[in-house]
Amino acid sequence: MRERGVRPEEAAEPADLTLFGYPLEIWYTQLFIGLVNGCILILVALGLSIVFGLMGIINFAHGIFYMLGAYAGWLTVQLTGSFWLALLTAPLAVGLVGVLVERGVLRRIYGTRNANFAGVLVTYGLAIMIPDLVRMTFGRPGKPFAVPESLSGSLFRLGALDVHGYRMFILLVTALLLPSLWLLLNRTNLGLVIRAGTSDNLMVQLLGIDVARTWTITYALGAGLAALGGVITAPLVAVAPEMGGLVLIECFIVIVVGGMGSFLGAVAGGLIIGEALALTGMLYDVLADVVIYLAMALVLLVRPRGLFGQEGMSEE
Amino acid sequence: MKGILAAALLLASAPLYADYTPFYLGLLTEVLVFGLFALAYDVLLGHAGVLSLGHSAFLGVAAYTTGLMLARFRAPLEVSVLAGAIGGLLTALILGVLVLRKRGVYLAMLTLALSQVFYYVVLMWTPVTGGTDGLGNLPVLYLSEPLGWRLSKRPVTRYYVLVAVVFAAILTIQHLLDSPLGRAMRAVKANETRAAACGYDTRRVKLVAFAISGAFSGLAGALLTIVLEFVPIENIHWSMSGSVLIMTLFGGTGTLLGPFVGAGVFIWMRDFLSKHLEYWEVFVGGAFVLIVLFLPDGIVGSLHRLLGRRRAAPATTPDEPLPEPARAQPARAGDVEGDTPLLESRGLTKSFGGLTAVNGVDFRVRRGELRAVIGPNGAGKTTFFNLLTGMLAPSAGRIVFKGRDITNLPAHVVSRLGLARSYQVTNIFGDLSVFENVRIAAQSRVTHYRCWGGADRLVTVNERAEEIVALLGLAAKRQARGAELSHGEQRYLEIGIALATDPDFLLLDEPTAGMSPEETRRTAAFVRTLAGRVTIVLVEHDMEVVMGISDRITVLDYGQVLAEGTPAEIRDNADVRRVYLRD
Numbered sequence: 001m002r003e004r005g006v007r008p009e010e011a012a013e014p015a016d017l018t019l020f021g022y023p024l025e026i027w028y029t030q031l032f033i034g035l036v037n038g039c040i041l042i043l044v045a046l047g048l049s050i051v052f053g054l055m056g057i058i059n060f061a062h063g064i065f066y067m068l069g070a071y072a073g074w075l076t077v078q079l080t081g082s083f084w085l086a087l088l089t090a091p092l093a094v095g096l097v098g099v100l101v102e103r104g105v106l107r108r109i110y111g112t113r114n115a116n117f118a119g120v121l122v123t124y125g126l127a128i129m130i131p132d133l134v135r136m137t138f139g140r141p142g143k144p145f146a147v148p149e150s151l152s153g154s155l156f157r158l159g160a161l162d163v164h165g166y167r168m169f170i171l172l173v174t175a176l177l178l179p180s181l182w183l184l185l186n187r188t189n190l191g192l193v194i195r196a197g198t199s200d201n202l203m204v205q206l207l208g209i210d211v212a213r214t215w216t217i218t219y220a221l222g223a224g225l226a227a228l229g230g231v232i233t234a235p236l237v238a239v240a241p242e243m244g245g246l247v248l249i250e251c252f253i254v255i256v257v258g259g260m261g262s263f264l265g266a267v268a269g270g271l272i273i274g275e276a277l278a279l280t281g282m283l284y285d286v287l288a289d290v291v292i293y294l295a296m297a298l299v300l301l302v303r304p305r306g307l308f309g310q311e312g313m314s315e316e
Numbered sequence: 317m318k319g320i321l322a323a324a325l326l327l328a329s330a331p332l333y334a335d336y337t338p339f340y341l342g343l344l345t346e347v348l349v350f351g352l353f354a355l356a357y358d359v360l361l362g363h364a365g366v367l368s369l370g371h372s373a374f375l376g377v378a379a380y381t382t383g384l385m386l387a388r389f390r391a392p393l394e395v396s397v398l399a400g401a402i403g404g405l406l407t408a409l410i411l412g413v414l415v416l417r418k419r420g421v422y423l424a425m426l427t428l429a430l431s432q433v434f435y436y437v438v439l440m441w442t443p444v445t446g447g448t449d450g451l452g453n454l455p456v457l458y459l460s461e462p463l464g465w466r467l468s469k470r471p472v473t474r475y476y477v478l479v480a481v482v483f484a485a486i487l488t489i490q491h492l493l494d495s496p497l498g499r500a501m502r503a504v505k506a507n508e509t510r511a512a513a514c515g516y517d518t519r520r521v522k523l524v525a526f527a528i529s530g531a532f533s534g535l536a537g538a539l540l541t542i543v544l545e546f547v548p549i550e551n552i553h554w555s556m557s558g559s560v561l562i563m564t565l566f567g568g569t570g571t572l573l574g575p576f577v578g579a580g581v582f583i584w585m586r587d588f589l590s591k592h593l594e595y596w597e598v599f600v601g602g603a604f605v606l607i608v609l610f611l612p613d614g615i616v617g618s619l620h621r622l623l624g625r626r627r628a629a630p631a632t633t634p635d636e637p638l639p640e641p642a643r644a645q646p647a648r649a650g651d652v653e654g655d656t657p658l659l660e661s662r663g664l665t666k667s668f669g670g671l672t673a674v675n676g677v678d679f680r681v682r683r684g685e686l687r688a689v690i691g692p693n694g695a696g697k698t699t700f701f702n703l704l705t706g707m708l709a710p711s712a713g714r715i716v717f718k719g720r721d722i723t724n725l726p727a728h729v730v731s732r733l734g735l736a737r738s739y740q741v742t743n744i745f746g747d748l749s750v751f752e753n754v755r756i757a758a759q760s761r762v763t764h765y766r767c768w769g770g771a772d773r774l775v776t777v778n779e780r781a782e783e784i785v786a787l788l789g790l791a792a793k794r795q796a797r798g799a800e801l802s803h804g805e806q807r808y809l810e811i812g813i814a815l816a817t818d819p820d821f822l823l824l825d826e827p828t829a830g831m832s833p834e835e836t837r838r839t840a841a842f843v844r845t846l847a848g849r850v851t852i853v854l855v856e857h858d859m860e861v862v863m864g865i866s867d868r869i870t871v872l873d874y875g876q877v878l879a880e881g882t883p884a885e886i887r888d889n890a891d892v893r894r895v896y897l898r899d
Contacts, residue, residue: 109609117421119421124558132597133598286440293433297430
């Protein structure tokens with residue numbers, strides 16, 4: 001799904017310094033790829049984490065929003081030719097889909113018995129349904145999505161490291177977005193309500209705050225983040241109806257490792273999982289698919305609440 | 317039971333009906349196997365309340381185990397199937413140990429993620445598993461001597477053999493669900509906190525449910541290999557977990573028949589819809605969402621409810637006044653006095669961040685005493701109870717019960733030692749009958765995990781439960797669901813559940829909360845009658861009750877003991893008057 005690595009035989013020239021049989025420059029390249037993958041994971045996983053924190057629902061449709069984001073971006077590029085516009089339209093359009101899902105589907109289950117289970121179930125149903133809808137509309141095969149011309153190719157060389165322009169761009173987007181998100185969650189009224197609702201939903205309602213609207217906004221925010229992740233990943237991979245499944249599971253792992261409901265946890269977990277994928281892809285390809293699951297199992301055994309999770313936060 | 321017999325007859329005669337073709341018989345076989353898978357899945361979801369999205373691993377590991385035993389080791393068919401079931405069981409145990417560190421939807425997410433590992437192992441281990449091509453080259457399938465029947469390319473023989481195995485499995489599962497263990501699973505599903513307070517190790521009960529579910533999912537996987545004579549990689553792909561979830565919820569969770577009906581509907585959709593519609597998953601997913609939203613009991617569950625409602629309609633009981641509780645038995649000889657305290661806490665402290673809710677409490681209660689704990693709101697009374705019963709771990713201090721240090725012991729162990737509690741906010745098994753609420757608590761004295769014999773045949777448990785239901789004055793409503801009782805009746809049941817575990821020590825957290833004056837008076841009298849039998853610590857706001865029935869009173873304020881003494885002493889204590897009585 002995502003780029004996993006460069007094989008040693010593909011390396012340009014044999015270098016002098018090697019580590020575990022790989023020239024250092026390949027190490028740098030892989031670490032860089034891991035960092036970029038990690039950034040995307042952070043954005044998508046944060047969306048999942050925020051929604052769970054406030055609503056207690058594990059949103060299995062989150063991968064779908066990621067995929068829809070990529071498609072919305074692709075469509076925008078097809079229609080207008082502008083990648084920059086796609087960066088804007090994809091989160092907005094998918095955010096709107098999020099509003100529809102929340103208002104049309106999720107709203108019906110709040111307050112029913114086992115509402116959290118039902119939330120998992122209906123979003124799971126959507127995750128089965130929507131990829132086929134997309135195949136119906138856009139066809140089965142994936143769509144190529146070109147790297148925007150201004151960002152393609154190598155930006156500059158940092159020592160032995162070839163810095164790819166588009167990857168640098170992803171880093172930049174994350175670097176700008178993460179602090180803004182943190183400010184939104186920690187320094188605004190909306191963020192205050194979200195965080196208060198996370199610890200005691202009923203109490204927030206009793207204070208006369210319109211929680212229903214906050215939930216809609218939060219769900220849309222989560223969907224928009226996933227969509228943004230989807231559209232910025234799209235130039236690195238082909239856009240396909242199946243692309244949401246794996247990213248969803250990788251986000252689960254990020255959240256388990258980092259700690260559910262923790263901003264810092266999502267960041268740390270995203271970086272760890274991104275690097276783990278990139279490095280095992282290089283060192284021992286066979287393990288690349290499994291190693292992140294083993295990491296998750298280890299965290300569960302040793303520190304069930306995750307690296308930065310609060311006690312009791314993730315129990316139910 | 318009659319229904320199962322009828323279904324068995326119907327299925328046994330299926331090949332005799334006109335117009336049968338091997339194709340339809342094959343479909344019916346598949347429905348049976350997937351129905352068994354869905355039933356095994358529902359053991360966990362419908363009976364233990366655990367949502368799993370990792371059952372593809374159980375089915376898949378078993379299917380590959382059976383396939384490899386047959387194809388590589390040329391093992392006898394029966395041995396291969398058994399190995400498959402064991403493979404499913406072990407996979408479920410591994411997964412269960414890991415995921416049961418969490419609960420609810422978080423657990424569901426973990427099952428999905430961890431089940432992927434098994435998929436990747438199959439995918440990468442191509443030389444053995446065949447990778448994406450699946451595992452083929454199975455030998456011709458025979459049953460071992462003395463039967464020696466050939467199953468390959470003989471759909472009717474295979475069909476009958478599978479019907480026999482699936483029915484044996486259904487009967488076994490039904491037996492397990494009726495056993496004391498099965499009841500414990502239902503209690504955990506209905507109210508996990510209360511089940512723990514009744515002495516059940518809820519995590520272990522759920523782990524056992526995982527194991528049972530895994531073993532029968534494994535059996536289904538093994539049978540699927542026999543049916544298909546091939547192991548497709550789809551068996552272990554995560555979409556299989558989705559399929560079994562859809563089947564179970566289509567049919568209706570919590571019933572024996574539902575999973576089979578659901579499997580039938582699902583396979584019909586798969587085979588017939590996909591023939592006419594390329595994008596059939598839109599309909600499966602859509603139908604699934606609709607079922608969850610509008611028909612949460614599934615097809616069979618909803619039919620049950622429709623029929624049940626019609627039948628139950630005339631039997632509405634008139635609203636009776638809350639009955640006077642019967643007289644309790646007199647005190648047991650020799651229990652009343654003793655020098656060593658039955659329960660003692662030393663320096664007990666609990667801090668939540670900056671707030672110290674309980675601060676260095678020294679507390680001693682002698683056997684046979686009726687002690688009241690009073691204090692203004694927020695004085696730390698309920699936190700104190702939560703510490704004593706193991707619901708919360710103290711920040712500092714020790715708790716000694718019957719001479720044994722119980723600090724940091726989990727709630728279910730504390731309960732088994734004979735320390736029971738009732739809750740300030742009613743905390744009963746709302747979905748279970750009044751009788752079962754009490755019975756499950758009483759069962760905890762006898763067995764927790766016994767998986768054979770009907771739970772209803774535990775004679776001493778039944779007698780104990782009957783006795784307590786009568787004592788509560790709820791005999792007329794013994795079959796009503798806990799959630800259907802009036803507030804006062806629920807408060808009685810609340811005490812009854814605690815009593816049913818036959819405790820030596822009973823903590824009552826505001827038993828009269830929300831009661832009318834008349835109900836309060838009765839409850840106070842009731843608690844007084846209990847006092848001869850068990851040692852009681854009572855948190856109560858109603859001063860009349862407190863002064864009227866307690867032997868001694870402890871006053872808490874800001875998490876600390878302000879005063880302790882007889883009702884008369886407390887009434888005259890200047891500090892107490894100032895802080896608490898406010899005059």
